[in-house]
Every structure is written in C-alpha cells, then in structure tokens.
Amino acid sequence: MLGNIIGGFIVILVGVTLAPTVANEVAGAQANTNITGASSTILGLTTLFYNLSIASTAIGIAAQGLRNSGLM
Amino acid sequence: MQTIHLKNKKEERGRLIIMKVISPFILLFLFSFSFSFISSLNFGDTTSSFSTTDLGTFKQNTCFDLYQTCDDCSYVNLTAIKYPNGTIETMNLDMIKTNQDFTYNFCNSTLLGDYTYTVAGDKRGVYSIETMSFEVTPSGKDGNENIVFFIFIILLIYAITFLGLFNGNAPVTILGGMAMVFLGVYMINNGVIIYQDTLTNYFSYLTIGIGALFSLSAGYDLYQDL
Numbered sequence: 148m149l150g151n152i153i154g155g156f157i158v159i160l161v162g163v164t165l166a167p168t169v170a171n172e173v174a175g176a177q178a179n180t181n182i183t184g185a186s187s188t189i190l191g192l193t194t195l196f197y198n199l200s201i202a203s204t205a206i207g208i209a210a211q212g213l214r215n216s217g218l219m
Numbered sequence: 220m221q222t223i224h225l226k227n228k229k230e231e232r233g234r235l236i237i238m239k240v241i242s243p244f245i246l247l248f249l250f251s252f253s254f255s256f257i258s259s260l261n262f263g264d265t266t267s268s269f270s271t272t273d274l275g276t277f278k279q280n281t282c283f284d285l286y287q288t289c290d291d292c293s294y295v296n297l298t299a300i301k302y303p304n305g306t307i308e309t310m311n312l313d314m315i316k317t318n319q320d321f322t323y324n325f326c327n328s329t330l331l332g333d334y335t336y337t338v339a340g341d342k343r344g345v346y347s348i349e350t351m352s353f354e355v356t357p358s359g360k361d362g363n364e365n366i367v368f369f370i371f372i373i374l375l376i377y378a379i380t381f382l383g384l385f386n387g388n389a390p391v392t393i394l395g396g397m398a399m400v401f402l403g404v405y406m407i408n409n410g411v412i413i414y415q416d417t418l419t420n421y422f423s424y425l426t427i428g429i430g431a432l433f434s435l436s437a438g439y440d441l442y443q444d445l
Binding site: 162176179190193196203207 | 280389390391394396397400401403404405407408415420427434435438441
C-alpha cells in the first residue's frame with residue numbers, strides 16, 4: 148500500500164512536470180501541415196487525456212488516504 | 220532445508236528473469252556502438268569527382284541561411300537550387316553581404332532530402348561558380364548514431380511499459396504509458412530522425428493509443444487495490 152502511494156506521488160510529480168512539454172508538442176504537431184482534419188482533432192485531445200490520467204492518479208491516492216483514515 | 224532450497228530457487232529464477240530482460244539491452248548497446256564505429260570508418264573516396272561543400276542538416280519547414288564565404292567578391296548571386304525531387308529552380312538572386320559572408324534566407328524547406336544550390340560571384344575579379352549542398356530532415360538531425368539512439372529510446376519506453384504491465388506494477392505502467400503518449404506526439408512532430416511519412420504517423424498514433432490504454436488500465440488497477 149505504501150509502495151502504491153509513493154509510486155502514485157512519483158507519477159504525479161513526473162506527469163505534472165512533463166505536462167507543459169506535452170502540451171507544447173501537441174500544439175506543434177497540430178501546426179504541422181501533414182496533420183489535418185480528424186487526426187488533428189484527436190491529437191488535440193491528447194493533452195486532455197494526459198492531464199486526466201494525472202488527475203485520476205491524484206484522486207486515487209487521496210481516496211486511499213481517506214479510506215485508511217476511516218473517513219470513507 | 221526445504222525453505223532455503225525454495226528461496227535459492229526463487230532467487231535463481233529472479234536472476235534469470237533479470238538476465239532475460241537486460242540481455243537484449245546489452246546487445247542493443249553493443250550493436251549501436253559497433254554501428255557507430257563501422258559508419259565512422261573511411262573506405263576511401265566513394266563520391267563522384269564533382270565535389271560540393273556540405274552545409275549540414277536543417278529542420279523541415281523552417282527558414283535558415285544559405286551562405287557562401289568570399290573575401291574578395293563584390294557580389295555573390297544564388298543562381299539555382301536543386302530540390303530532392305529533382306526539380307531545379309533557376310533564379311538569380313543577390314545574396315546579402317556581411318563582411319566576407321554572403322547569405323540568403325531560404326524558407327522553402329518542405330521536401331525531405333538533399334538539396335543542392337549554386338552560387339556565382341566575382342572571385343578575384345573572375346566570374347566563378349560553386350555548388351553547395353545541405354540536407355533537410357524532420358528533426359533537423361541525421362546520422363546512424365541518432366537513428367540507433369532513437370530506436371533504443373523507443374524500445375526502452377515500450378519495454379518499461381510492458382514490464383510494468385505484466386509485473387502488475389501500476390505506477391510504472393502509468394509512467395511508461397505517459398512516456399509512450401509523449402513519444403507518439405514527439406514522433407508526429409519530428410518524425411523518426413530522417414523519416415516522416417504516413418507509416419511513422421501511423422506508428423505514432425499506435426504508440427499514443429497503447430500508452431493511453433495501458434495508463435488507463437493501470438489506473439483502474441490502482442483503484443482496485445484500494
């Protein structure tokens with residue numbers, strides 16, 4: 148359980164640090180003339196899903212803490 | 220006695236698994252070093268007698284300066300550019316003089332491959348021409364070393380993600396999946412060093428998809444453990 152919490156914190160730390168880089172790369176890829184239409188739209192969603200996965204990890208750790216303390 | 224025997228057997232199995240995982244990477248390292256060594260060997264002059272000066276490698280769809288150095292020229296003109304698809308564009312444009320350097324800002328770098336341009340000037344009062352070449356790649360990099368290194372990074376990220384998934388290590392799988400998503404976006408943006416076409420784009424989408432799928436499934440496992 149402690150391993151999961153530590154692992155989760157590392158995931159959040161690395162994920163949040165790299166989020167702006169991912170957003171920049173996605174914007175750069177969308178500006179690329181080779182990517183148009185549906186591909187460009189789906190590619191734009193990458194940043195959203197990336198941030199959602201970080202958020203879900205954070206929520207998971209918080210829920211785990213609350214459950215351990217008996218609040219949930 | 221039996222417990223010790225089982226413990227030894229477990230340790231041995233663990234060592235075997237580690238060796239199985241590590242040995243391909245050791246081989247890949249050796250391969251990359253030998254590849255770099257072989258590519259650095261000089262097997263004599265294999266080029267044609269028509270020599271050109273190489274300007275280096277530039278990133279696709281960017282602007283950069285074509286240059287020519289001439290200390291006693293009053294003018295230098297850019298006379299023609301040969302594109303990678305064989306098209307020759309004839310022009311007669313003045314290059315901008317800065318001391319002994321003449322430059323021309325070139326922006327039509329959409330096509331990937333080798334470009335050649337010809338300049339003409341009055342070197343020592345005599346009309347003379349020179350041909351220079353440069354390469355355009357999706358990433359602005361070239362060379363076997365870069366390709367091998369990039370392939371190594373791709374394999375490493377895939378290996379970390381798959382190992383995390385099959386060993387049931389959710390945080391490692393999420394991290395690997397995130398790295399795969401980033402790798403996919405990076406490959407869409409920059410290609411695979413010198414390659415960028417439909418195939419590399421397809422591979423990039425696949426990488427993003429697998430990374431996202433593995434991350435989500437590992438995240439779900441993390442919730443299940445709660």
